[in-house]
Amino acid sequence: MPNSNANGQRKAMLLTGASRGIGHATVKRFSAAGWRVITCSRHPFPENCPWEMGPEDHIQLDLADPANTTEAIEEVKNRLEGGRLDALVNNAAISPKGEGGSRLGTLETSVADWQKVFQVNFFAPVMLARGLMNELKAAKGSVVNVTSIAGSRVHPFAGAAYATSKAALAALTREMAADFGPHEIRVNAISPGEIDTAILSPGTDKIVAQIPLRRLGTPEEVAKAIYFLCTDQSSYVHGAEIHINGGQHV
Numbered sequence: 688m689p690n691s692n693a694n695g696q697r698k699a700m701l702l703t704g705a706s707r708g709i710g711h712a713t714v715k716r717f718s719a720a721g722w723r724v725i726t727c728s729r730h731p732f733p734e735n736c737p738w739e740m741g742p743e744d745h746i747q748l749d750l751a752d753p754a755n756t757t758e759a760i761e762e763v764k765n766r767l768e769g770g771r772l773d774a775l776v777n778n779a780a781i782s783p784k785g786e787g788g789s790r791l792g793t794l795e796t797s798v799a800d801w802q803k804v805f806q807v808n809f810f811a812p813v814m815l816a817r818g819l820m821n822e823l824k825a826a827k828g829s830v831v832n833v834t835s836i837a838g839s840r841v842h843p844f845a846g847a848a849y850a851t852s853k854a855a856l857a858a859l860t861r862e863m864a865a866d867f868g869p870h871e872i873r874v875n876a877i878s879p880g881e882i883d884t885a886i887l888s889p890g891t892d893k894i895v896a897q898i899p900l901r902r903l904g905t906p907e908e909v910a911k912a913i914y915f916l917c918t919d920q921s922s923y924v925h926g927a928e929i930h931i932n933g934g935q936h937v
């Protein structure tokens with residue numbers, strides 16, 4: 688079965704930030720294909736979760752807290768069957784805004800905020816990937832880091848801390864591809880543009896008018912690309928950053 692590993696077990700993924708937006712669509716995509724999805728976010732497991740998941744598939748975790756992240760890595764290891772992890776998707780991120788949703792530039796961002804953004808958006812992915820390296824290796828798994836178009840150009844709403852954290856995550860993807868590749872773990876990034884989620888700011892419609900496809904992307908369109916990168920369809924794609932932005936980068 689394509690959704691089973693070599694031992695006939697259900698494939699397993701760890702997905703950060705699964706409660707909303709792109710993460711939520713990713714749970715749906717992988718669950719529909721028969722994967723076990725272990726999610727983590729700051730909220731507890733929702734009682735009314737519509738997917739085939741139980742509380743054992745959710746870890747309540749604050750990625751802004753390094754000690755909590757280290758504990759969660761151990762908890763994930765305990766919950767994995769056969770010590771195998773087929774995919775790690777680093778999707779959770781924060782993007783603090785100024786008053787009225789304004790952009791927090793390099794001059795307005797406090798160092799404390801900058802450090803928190805880097806902890807969630809950059810250091811947590813490093814910690815998770817290194818902490819779960821053996822489990823990924825056992826499954827010949829994939830890591831997908833969710834970057835952003837804001838990592839490669841100044842964006843009218845994305846703040847400086849967010850943008851630089853995403854640029855660092857793109858560079859991390861390259862470094863990890865070099866280091867994890869010899870262990871048969873593929874590492875790639877997806878870089879969304881304007882996706883129809885809660886993270887968007889008022890005024891996005893002006894940006895959409897400049898996008899070649901003239902529309903927002905949907906979380907499902909991003910989830911499909913994540914799925915591609917975690918399956919055999921992309922078996923020789925490694926160290927890539929796939930733009931999912933309707934041509935916004937051209």
Ligand SMILES: NC(=O)c1ccc[n+]([C@@H]2O[C@H](COP(=O)([O-])OP(=O)(O)OC[C@H]3O[C@@H](n4cnc5c(N)ncnc54)[C@H](OP(=O)(O)O)[C@@H]3O)[C@@H](O)[C@H]2O)c1
Nearest residue numbers: 704705706707708709728729730750779780835882884886
């Ligand atoms: N939407 C876009 O247009 C767009 C564009 C470019 C890139 N992206 C990237 O795509 C990814 C998903 O974006 P989205 O729009 O779907 O985001 P979102 O709706 O804001 O969801 C963010 C997710 O991250 C979790 N999260 C936030 N802080 C956390 C923390 N400290 N610890 C654990 N979990 C935390 C949230 O869950 P809890 O609140 O339960 O903790 C939530 O599930 C992000 O990496 C974002 O940068 C999005």
